[in-house]
Every structure is written in structure tokens, then in C-alpha cells.
Amino acid sequence: MAQETSPPSAAAVASQPAPVRVLFRGGGLLGLGCVLFLLVLLSTWLGTKDTSLAQVWSALWGDDGSYATGVIRELRLPRTLVGLLVGASLGVAGALMQTVTRNPLADPGILGVNAGASAAVVFAIGVIGLGDFTSLVWFSFLGAAFASVVVYVLGASGRGGPTPVRLTLAGAAISASLGGVIAGLTVFDAATYDFLRFWMVGSLAGRSPELVLELVPFVLVGVVAAMVLAPSLNALALGDELGRGLGVHLGRVRAGTVVTVTLLCGAATAAAGPIGFVGLVVPLIARRLTGPDLRWSLPYCVLMGPVLVLVSDIVGRVVLPTGELEVGAVTAVVGAPVFIAMVRRFKKVSL
Amino acid sequence: MTVTQTKPAKTSGSARPVLSVRWGRLSFRLHRRTAAVGAASLAVSALLLAVSLCTGAYAVAPGDVARALFFGTGERLAVHFVNQERLPQALLAVLVGCALGISGAIFQNVSRNPLASPDVIGFNSGAATGAITAIVFGGGAAATAAGAIGGGLATAAVVFLLAGSGGFNGVRLVLIGLGVTAMLGSVNSYLLTRSTLHNAQNAHVWLIGTFNGRSWSSVQIMAVALAALLPASVVLNRQLRILEMGDDLAHGLGVRVIRARLALTLLGVGLCGVAVASAGPVPFVALAAPQIALMLTRGPVSVIAAGVTGAALLSGAHLVSHQFLPLLARLHLVAETQRDGQLPVGVTTGVLGGAYLAWVLFHRRRAGAV
Numbered sequence: 001m002a003q004e005t006s007p008p009s010a011a012a013v014a015s016q017p018a019p020v021r022v023l024f025r026g027g028g029l030l031g032l033g034c035v036l037f038l039l040v041l042l043s044t045w046l047g048t049k050d051t052s053l054a055q056v057w058s059a060l061w062g063d064d065g066s067y068a069t070g071v072i073r074e075l076r077l078p079r080t081l082v083g084l085l086v087g088a089s090l091g092v093a094g095a096l097m098q099t100v101t102r103n104p105l106a107d108p109g110i111l112g113v114n115a116g117a118s119a120a121v122v123f124a125i126g127v128i129g130l131g132d133f134t135s136l137v138w139f140s141f142l143g144a145a146f147a148s149v150v151v152y153v154l155g156a157s158g159r160g161g162p163t164p165v166r167l168t169l170a171g172a173a174i175s176a177s178l179g180g181v182i183a184g185l186t187v188f189d190a191a192t193y194d195f196l197r198f199w200m201v202g203s204l205a206g207r208s209p210e211l212v213l214e215l216v217p218f219v220l221v222g223v224v225a226a227m228v229l230a231p232s233l234n235a236l237a238l239g240d241e242l243g244r245g246l247g248v249h250l251g252r253v254r255a256g257t258v259v260t261v262t263l264l265c266g267a268a269t270a271a272a273g274p275i276g277f278v279g280l281v282v283p284l285i286a287r288r289l290t291g292p293d294l295r296w297s298l299p300y301c302v303l304m305g306p307v308l309v310l311v312s313d314i315v316g317r318v319v320l321p322t323g324e325l326e327v328g329a330v331t332a333v334v335g336a337p338v339f340i341a342m343v344r345r346f347k348k349v350s351l
Numbered sequence: 352m353t354v355t356q357t358k359p360a361k362t363s364g365s366a367r368p369v370l371s372v373r374w375g376r377l378s379f380r381l382h383r384r385t386a387a388v389g390a391a392s393l394a395v396s397a398l399l400l401a402v403s404l405c406t407g408a409y410a411v412a413p414g415d416v417a418r419a420l421f422f423g424t425g426e427r428l429a430v431h432f433v434n435q436e437r438l439p440q441a442l443l444a445v446l447v448g449c450a451l452g453i454s455g456a457i458f459q460n461v462s463r464n465p466l467a468s469p470d471v472i473g474f475n476s477g478a479a480t481g482a483i484t485a486i487v488f489g490g491g492a493a494a495t496a497a498g499a500i501g502g503g504l505a506t507a508a509v510v511f512l513l514a515g516s517g518g519f520n521g522v523r524l525v526l527i528g529l530g531v532t533a534m535l536g537s538v539n540s541y542l543l544t545r546s547t548l549h550n551a552q553n554a555h556v557w558l559i560g561t562f563n564g565r566s567w568s569s570v571q572i573m574a575v576a577l578a579a580l581l582p583a584s585v586v587l588n589r590q591l592r593i594l595e596m597g598d599d600l601a602h603g604l605g606v607r608v609i610r611a612r613l614a615l616t617l618l619g620v621g622l623c624g625v626a627v628a629s630a631g632p633v634p635f636v637a638l639a640a641p642q643i644a645l646m647l648t649r650g651p652v653s654v655i656a657a658g659v660t661g662a663a664l665l666s667g668a669h670l671v672s673h674q675f676l677p678l679l680a681r682l683h684l685v686a687e688t689q690r691d692g693q694l695p696v697g698v699t700t701g702v703l704g705g706a707y708l709a710w711v712l713f714h715r716r717r718a719g720a721v
Contacts, residue, residue, distance in 0.1 A: 154712055166712060173708035176634060180701025183559045188692055193555060194548050201540045276533055325541070332537035340513055340530040343523060 025296050028289065032303040036084075039310040043080040044072055046317060074209065082207040083313050083327070084306040085219045086272045087282075089264035091305025092226050094279030095286065095298055096264075099233045100257045101167050104287075107280040111167060113265045114274035115175040116147020119182050121199055126185050126192035137214065137270040144266035150174055152258050202275035202328020204313050211271060218267035223302060225260045229253060230294040237292060275328045277335030278308055284342060308334070385656050388647045392659040396448075399666035400441045404433055406670075408677045439570045440562040443629060444669035444696070445662045446573040448636055450626040452644070452661020453584050453654045455637030457619035460591050460652055461612055462524055465642060473528040474623055475632035476535040477506020479558055482631070483539055486554040487546040495557065496572075496628035503627060506531060507620050560633030560697030562669060569629045576625040580618060584654045587615055592651050633697050635704025636661050636668075668699040675699075 059072040097106040120143020124130040155167035186193040232253045236243040286300035316325035411429045418425045419433040481502020485494040514524045590611040593601045640661035672694040679685045
């Protein structure tokens with residue numbers, strides 16, 4: 001992760017006068033942008049077909065019809081762009097989820113999105129008999145949306161609203177039930193299970209250029225909506241009473257946030273499968289770098305999510321002598337130690 | 352046990368009937384209500400077991416079941432189904448349910464977290480990693496069981512070590528368990544994608560939790576393990592109740608807190624380990640059984656009640672799984688050829704357990720307890 005380029009710690013920055021603070025944070029963003037650009041180049045350069053950097057550069061700007069250009073434009077570039085979009089979506093969705101639930105450890109997976117998407121994929125293949133990837137994307141998106149809405153409604157049914165513990169429990173309940181349904185549908189259906197076991201890992205391989213075009217509107221709308229919601233969420237983070245006093249409409253902001261998270265996370269899961277821990281780790285690190293102001297931490301998430309996903313994807317491509325590791329298998333192995341280290345550092349842990 | 356007597360014990364002025372058993376220096380108290388709940392759960396388990404012997408894809412009349420059981424005579428197929436398939440599997444459901452219920456009660460009380468179960472602490476995902484590794488490399492049932500126990504124990508040890516001095520701080524333990532579980536989850540799905548479809552499917556069924564194909568040898572292992580661990584649980588139940596009151600009070604009452612916790616945790620892991628090794632990581636029984644037992648007994652934690660409740664729950668789930676496909680076939684919802692298939696029991700416990708948790712959440716929405 002891009003810790004080398006990180007600006008000084010949030011506390012040090014916060015003690016600086018405002019213009020210096022903006023300079024530091026802006027500089028950090030610029031540095032992250034450069035790292036991300038280099039990763040995009042690296043991701044389009046590395047692969048089983050040897051290509052030179054010059055070929056990559058020219059292929060990015062125009063199609064000269066050569067085989068190398070074809071590989072880069074048809075295979076590596078879509079894969080890289082899907083990674084970019086998925087990373088940004090998961091990072092932003094995680095930040096929103098953690099803020100709205102006031103739970104620094106909320107993760108889309110905890111909230112049932114993955115189980116919903118998986119159940120929808122299994123249903124589409126095993127029961128309806130769909131086979132092509134494009135319609136599966138839509139099915140898994142709808143499944144994710146449905147599950148997250150059910151979890152939120154169940155979690156918010158209490159007197160105290162959607163408390164973190166209730167949301168987590170609701171997510172566990174819905175995930176367990178859907179998991180049982182998935183197991184029941186796949187246990188006698190070898191073909192569906194064969195698809196599911198690969199889909200479940202989370203991968204960027206073999207994504208088509210069309211998928212990128214389908215994904216872009218969801219991610220754009222989601223990120224813009226997140227930025228629009230950021231000031232209200234900042235106010236809500238001070239507590240419901242104070243937030244209301246500052247003129248925030250609690251219900252609207254919460255509902256808007258859940259819709260945004262569903263757009264982002266559902267689209268990401270539909271495109272790449274359930275990739276774990278990006279949505280958890282990226283917002284945690286972004287908050288450590290910028291402090292709790294979402295107007296700054298969200299742009300960091302937009303850049304750092306793709307950095308983690310692309311690094312994981314590149315590592316997965318080069319770490320094995322033959323074949324490759326799926327990106328989802330790498331992010332969890334990279335992400336979980338960070339998570340555990342942070343939990344161990346908390347003085348007092350509470351949900 | 353030498354003396355068994357019923358006497359009214361004075362607790363805070365009101366008489367609460369307890370059964371008390373004394374054996375040398377060990378004494379054992381059982382509240383009437385707990386005893387009643389335990390007896391009722393046992394009766395339910397026995398009834399479910401009897402029903403599961405008679406029914407299934409191949410129905411056997413109760414009279415024929417009795418003849419097959421006690422004399423081993425009758426139609427060859429009926430004798431085989433009753434004695435070699437249904438009885439061992441139904442008994443295994445009782446024993447595994449009992450072990451899971453007790454281990455759940457221990458984990459929930461030791462970590463003072465009603466959500467703590469061996470699945471949350473990472474034991475099950477470690478056991479899964481061990482078992483999948485064994486299955487993917489072509490190991491048989493014994494290797495799978497050994498891999499499950501080894502992997503589970505190693506993972507539980509790592510989670511406790513990582514939780515460090517705050518190891519028994521419930522939330523931290525659960526969070527670290529979550530992290531480790533997620534990491535192992537990706538290792539598991541990686542292993543599943545790198546094996547043949549046949550092996551992956553076997554691992555998939557094991558991961559759901561199933562009694563299919565289990566025979567008397569599994570029952571024997573489970574019975575021996577429970578025979579050793581059950582008395583230990585009953586003896587340690589008192590420590591569990593005292594620990595529930597808080598460390599300081601427990602210390603004042605003469606319990607060596609750290610040692611008691613360690614012993615209880617080892618016991619819980621051992622119980623969970625034998626259960627997972629013989630049936631796979633059946634979800635939710637360890638989580639729900641102690642809670643349901645508490646609700647029924649309204650009393651202090653009792654490992655016996657939790658164990659017997661777990662046995663009844665898993666017997667019920669086993670019966671449902673056992674009957675599900677034959678029932679669907681009879682209603683012409685699935686092809687007649689799928690009639691003989693048996694749903695893994697984990698499907699039933701997962702779906703029903705999730706629904707139960709959702710119901711509890713919805714039901715207690717006004718109480719503000721959760």
C-alpha cells in the first residue's frame with residue numbers, strides 16, 4: 001500500500017495552519033494519484049505475453065493493429081480499469097458504511113452484500129439456467145441490493161435505530177440464511193458449484209471492455225453522491241442530536257447513504273465477485289492519514305482502494321511460477337493482518 | 352454418586368427446589384426447572400430419533416424398526432437402513448448436538464459474549480482449512496477428521512495468542528477471530544479452486560456439515576470423547592457459574608480465575624473439535640442452543656441443559672434434512688430420481704438459525720437489549 005507517499009500523520013497535519021494543511025493533504029492526493037498511474041502502467045505491462053513499456057504507451061493512446069496492442073487493449077486494459085473502478089467503489093462504500101454505522105469495522109461483507117450477490121448468482125445459474133456473464137452481473141447486483149436493504153431494515157427496526165451491533169447481527173442472520181440456501185442449491189448441482197467456487201474468490205481476469213462501460217455510470221454516480229453526502233455525514237458523526245441541530249435530515253441522509261453503498265458495492269461485487277477487506281482496510285488507513293473529515297478521506301479512499309486492488313492483482317499475477325492467484329485471495333491475505341494489528345492497538349474495543 | 356435427595360434450599364428468602372448430588376468432595380446442584388427442561392429435551396431427542404428411524408426415502412414401519420433393532424431380523428434392506436445408516440446417523444446427531452451445545456455455553460460464558468461461539472473464534476475456519484487440505488490431497492475420512500482437529504486447534508491458539516492479555520476481552524477476541532476467519536476463508540476458497548471438481552464437491556459438502564455416510568465408527572469415537580468430556584463439563588459447570596459473576600467476585604469466592612478459564616476454554620475447544628471432526632462445521636447449533644436453554648430454564652447457566660437442548664435441536668435439523676427431498680419428491684417438486692438424496696444437515700441449521708436470529712432481532716427491537 002502507498003504508505004511511502006503518505007503525508008505526515010493526521011495529528012501533525014491538524015496542528016498546522018489551514019493553508020499548510022490543505023497543501024499537505026493535496027500533495028498526498030497528488031502523490032497517490034501518481035502511484036496509481038504507475039500501477040495502471042505496471043498492470044498493463046506485466047503478463048504472460050512479454051511487451052515493452054513503449055508498446056504499452058503507444059497501445060494506450062492508439063490501436064496499431066499488432067498482436068501486442070490487442071493483448072494490451074482487449075485483455076489487460078479492461079482488467080486494470082475494472083480493478084480501478086472496483087477498488088474505488090469498495091473504498092468509498094466502506095468509508096460511508098463505517099461513518100453511517102459509527103462502526104470503524106463495518107464492511108460490506110458483514111452487511112450481507114456478498115451473500116446476496118452469491119445467492120443471486122447461484123439462483124441465476126442453477127435455477128433459471130443463465131450462462132452468460134453480462135446477465136449474471138445484473139443478477140448479482142440485484143441480489144446485493146436486496147440483501148443490503150433487508151439487512152438495513154432489520155437492523156434499523158430497533159428503537160435506537162440502526163445501531164452497529166444490530167446491523168452486524170442482522171447481517172449475520174441474513175448471510176447465514178442465504179448461505180444455507182446457497183449450500184442447498186449447490187450441493188446436488190455440480191455445474192453451478194463449479195462456477196460458484198471460482199466466482200466466490202473474487203477475480204479481475206477475463207473482464208470484457210463492455211463491462212468497464214457498464215460499470216462506469218454506477219461508480220461515477222456513487223462517488224459523486226458520496227461527496228455530496230459527505231458534509232451531512234460529517235455533521236451526523238457528531239451525534240444524532242448535534243447533527244439535527246446543524247440542519248441535517250437524519251432519515252434522508254441515512255437512506256441516501258444506504259442507496260449509495262448499495263450502488264457502489266453491488267456494482268463492484270457484480271463485476272469482480274466478493275473481494276474482501278478492501279472496504280474495511282482502505283477507509284481505516286484513509287482516516288489515519290486525513291482525520292475524520294469525509295471531504296478529505298473520501299478522495300483518499302477513491303485513490304487508495306484501486307491502489308490496494310491493483311497491487312493485489314499484480315502480486316497475484318507474478319507470485320506463482322505458472323498461472324495466477326485471484327485478486328480476492330490476495331487482498332484478504334494482505335488485508336487481514338492489517339486489520340488484526342489495528343484491533344490489537346485499540347485500547348478499549350467496543351462495537 | 353452416593354446421596355440423591357430433594358431439599359428446599361433457601362436462596363434470598365424464597366424456597367427454590369433443587370436436586371443435589373454429593374459424591375465425596377464433589378457436589379452437584381440441579382434446579383428443578385433445569386432438570387425438567389433437560390428431561391423434556393431428552394424426550395424430544397428420543398422421539399425425533401425414533402421418527403427418523405422409521406421415515407426417509409425408504410419408509411419402515413415402527414414394528415419392523417423394532418424387530419430390526421432388537422433382533423436384527425426382517426427384510427434385509429430394512430435391517431440395513433435402520434441398523435447401519437439411520438441409527439448411527441441419528442445417534443451422531445444427538446451426540447454432536449450435545450457437544451456443540453456445551454461448547455457454545457462454555458465459549459459464551461467465558462468470553463461473556465452471547466455471540467461467541469467456536470465459529471466466531473475462528474476454530475471452525477481453521478478446522479475447515481485442515482479438512483479441505485486433507486480432502487484436496489486425497490485423504491480419507493480419518494485424515495479429514497485429523498486435519499480438522501489439527502487446523503482448528505492451531506487457529507484457536509493463534510487467535511487467543513493474538514488477543515494477548517486482553518484475550519478474554521470478548522469483543523477483541525471476536526474481532527480478531529473475524530479477521531483470522533476472513534483470511535482463512537480466502538485460503539479455503541483458493542484451495543477449493545485448485546482441486547478437482549470431485550474433491551472440491553466433497554470438501555463443499557463437508558464444509559456445510561453433514562451426517563451422510565457416517566457409520567458406527569464415527570459414533571464410537573464421538574461416544575468415547577463425550578464420555579471423557581461430559582463429566583469434566585459437569586464438574587466445571589460450577590466454575591462457569593461463578594465466573595459469570597465477574598472476575599473479582601469469582602476470585603473472592605476462591606476460584607482461580609485464569610486457571611478456570613483456561614480449563615474451560617480447553618474443554619470447549621475439545622468438545623467443538625470432536626463435533627467438527629465427525630460432522631463438519633454445522634452452523635448455529637453452538638450459538639443458539641445455550642441461548643434457548645437459558646430462555647427455557649430461566650436459570651443460571653447449565654451445561655447439561657445447553658447440551659441436551661443442542662441434542663434436540665440437531666436431531667430436529669437432522670430429521671428435517673433427512674425428510675426434505677423425499678417430501679419434495681412426494682409433492683412432485685423435484686424429480687423422482689433425487690428422492691434418495693439427503694440434504695446436508697448444515698443447510699437446515701443455517702437457514703433456520705439465520706431465521707431464528709432475525710426473529711430474535713425483530714422481536715427484541717423494543718427491549719433495546721440488542
